[in-house]
Amino acid sequence: MKKKYLLLIIFLYLIPSLEGLTLKVRYADHPDFTRVVIESYTAFSYQIYTTPGKIDVVINGNFTFGIQRKKVHSRILKEFYWEKNGSNTIFKVILKKDRFTIDYFTLINPFRLVLDIKELSSPVIPELEGKGAGGISNLNRGIRYTKTIIIDPGHGGSDRGARGPSGLLEKNVTLAIAKELKSIIERNLPVRVVLTRTEDINISLEDRASIANNQKADMFISIHTNASYRKSAHGSETYFLSLHASDEETRRLAYFENNSDKLEDEIFPENAEDIKLILWDLAQTSYLKQSSQLAETIQNELNYLLGTTNRGIKQAPFKVLSNVAMPAVLIEVAFITNPEEEKKLSSVKFQRQVALAIFRGIINYLKSTEVK
């Protein structure tokens, strides 16, 4: 590993010093994102920094671009320019909109750095936009079917969750963010919000799911803070359920997905309870698509808030999500094991920002589903 890295560094150091290598840039608008591609004959290492309306691509090495500054005709891009900064070359992308998310990856032969930029629609939220008349009525169609939202503050009581290096406890942070989110939603939307716990008490994962199912809720949002063996681990992640895809279960699942309507009519009364139990066990499976959309709209907002650029939507077999019969996600707001993020998580201001970001995500999700 190390050798490779060293070679790469030497390689990067030698080539550009011979002549400032020229990088090619191209871009294209796609239906829901805009792609910018930086192409090079040699691989380069880079870092990407975002601020509202601006992307800085710091390329390590002495490179040049064809033109100093270029106006761009695109839905979201405004212009490109670049400058030298010591041994780095900074390529700047100016956008027409402040709010966006970015996804990036590299391809080889030739080496290309690909940036996929997606505009974030700004939801109309009365609280955020002053008077904002008509905000709610615009949303009315979207929230017609949404009556109850469950917020699940992770851990609690003797289960304190993860612990930060200076002693911050996950159970306290999750409850604070959940309470803030509840009050923001209730101030802005005509829906009922139920917390699975409102104080520092133990609640089993099964009970959390039961509360949601018994309330016949339309959305389940579990709030956690992440922990890792990696000291540098940082950023938000939003999870939705992945099944334990054992072969047997996949077959069973396929059977139920294909036959669940028929099944309800065909079961004999004495077996009804068994079948229901099995369906309950797979409660989340029929909502996976909606759950993934909800995860994406929330994660986009959290990325924007934290300035993180990875996608951060992940799938794993979470116990608490598996029994929930509604769109459900689990948010790992930030890493409590990272000293910097621990500090942020302990501040009331940041907790409120996180709650607002999740709220924006919920609104965007509701808007996207209103067509149905």
Add this chain to the structure above:
Amino acid sequence: MKRKERILLISLFIIVCILIILIILSLKTEKIKVSREVTQTYFPNIEETTEKREVTIFFPSEEDSLLYPEAREIYLTPSLIQQAKQVILELIKGPENNHLPTLPPTTKLREIFITNDGTAYIDFSKEIYQQHPGGSEAEIISIYAIVNSLTYNFPQIKRVQILIEGLEKETLNGHIDLTKPFSPRFNLIASNKEP
């Protein structure tokens, strides 16, 4: 009469005292026996064969949330369970290269069972969750380090279920469901990632 009564009473008292002391002592020795059983360390006896084989086990790295391979040599025992035990013990022992541990080093491997249909049950001591940092990322990485390390090296093992102190446990620390067996997720291995 009175003297005789007194002597009787005193001797009775002494007898009762001796009985009580005996009972207390026997209780204590029983307790000691019990606690010895509980704190007994689990050292799976691995047969030391002359032939060895190379295995690949997976550890997290500071770099990202993926798993990185490390090579180890284990005894090529005729028993698959013994080979699997050696892989898990290496995982508990921790990384040799620049990687990070993924299981608390105090964790003990209690037993491994493998069913005919290829499900391996790995029974750990309680330290696996008590000393664990918690959090989704750490849980996912710990679980799939175990699952991938076993399924990668032993094609006979198709899925892995984790037991703790001989029992099924809901989760390590409130996140990933341990009540069902895990299939491998090789997309969590760093080298399998697209360049």
